[in-house]
Amino acid sequence: MSDPMKIRAKLSGDVAEIRVLMGHAMETGQRKDAAGKTIPAHFIQSMTVEVAGKIVVDGQIGTSVSRNPVFGFKVKGAKAGDKVVISWVDNKGDKRSDEVAVA
Amino acid sequence: MEMNVTRRTVLRGAGSLGALSALIAAGVLKPTAAFAAEWNKAAFEAQDTTGVLKGLGAGTPGEHKGLILKVPDIAENGAVVPVDVVSTIPNTVSIAILVEKNPLPLSAHFDFANGALPEAAVRLKLGQTSLVKAVVKADGKFYIAQKEVKVTVGGCGG
Numbered sequence: 001m002s003d004p005m006k007i008r009a010k011l012s013g014d015v016a017e018i019r020v021l022m023g024h025a026m027e028t029g030q031r032k033d034a035a036g037k038t039i040p041a042h043f044i045q046s047m048t049v050e051v052a053g054k055i056v057v058d059g060q061i062g063t064s065v066s067r068n069p070v071f072g073f074k075v076k077g078a079k080a081g082d083k084v085v086i087s088w089v090d091n092k093g094d095k096r097s098d099e100v101a102v103a
Numbered sequence: 104m105e106m107n108v109t110r111r112t113v114l115r116g117a118g119s120l121g122a123l124s125a126l127i128a129a130g131v132l133k134p135t136a137a138f139a140a141e142w143n144k145a146a147f148e149a150q151d152t153t154g155v156l157k158g159l160g161a162g163t164p165g166e167h168k169g170l171i172l173k174v175p176d177i178a179e180n181g182a183v184v185p186v187d188v189v190s191t192i193p194n195t196v197s198i199a200i201l202v203e204k205n206p207l208p209l210s211a212h213f214d215f216a217n218g219a220l221p222e223a224a225v226r227l228k229l230g231q232t233s234l235v236k237a238v239v240k241a242d243g244k245f246y247i248a249q250k251e252v253k254v255t256v257g258g259c260g261g
Contacts, residue, residue: 060141064229071225
């Protein structure tokens with residue numbers, strides 16, 4: 001259902017700069033449709049970033065994160081070729097996990 | 104699986120998560136399955152800053168010049184407002200970001216471990232002109248920084 005995330009992990013010295021774009025509606029539950037009915041909340045609640053098998057960022061997300069969320073993090077001690085795995089789970093239980101190697 | 108016990112202990116402290124850590128350690132729950140259950144409902148469903156701080160267990164945070172919050176002064180589009188938080192406070196373990204005037208102010212909360220620098224770049228929705236706040240935890244203490252973003256077109260309306 002959801003599109004693959006776009007992940008970039010670029011090494012600068014010994015710090016990996018990780019940016020990710022997640023395709024998600026991030027519906028707040030505050031909006032109404034044309035018929036005046038409230039559109040139910042549908043948003044990413046949890047996300048993790050793993051580098052070389054270790055969780056480096058454990059995130060919890062609320063409804064005020066923008067549609068198609070973009071996050072940026074920096075991880076010290078990463079090496080070229082380290083596997084970066086990013087995962088999310090939303091409030092309806094949909095989930096997605098994508099990976100990229102540090103370049 | 105020892106790593107996970109350490110991570111949870113360091114990041115979240117012992118207490119109510121002890122049982123969960125034990126399950127993770129025993130391999131009953133994988134971390135990727137466990138993290139979703141820990142969404143901080145009290146903090147994320149709080150309707151004002153005071154409620155969020157209470158939900159985070161942050162009490163009344165002080166200010167610290169090592170906490171840097173970067174936001175635009177004016178956002179033409181409230182639907183996508185870039186917010187950068189960088190903490191140079193030693194031993195910063197988590198960053199929370201709030202939009203004071205949004206119906207549910209808490210936007211995101213990140214725990215850092217295993218070399219992650221205490222920095223986060225996010226894009227937020229602002230329903231109206233509001234203070235944006237960053238709350239960090241370092242050495243068991245909480246610190247806060249805030250800046251106003253003027254919104255000319257809201258990001259939460261229909």
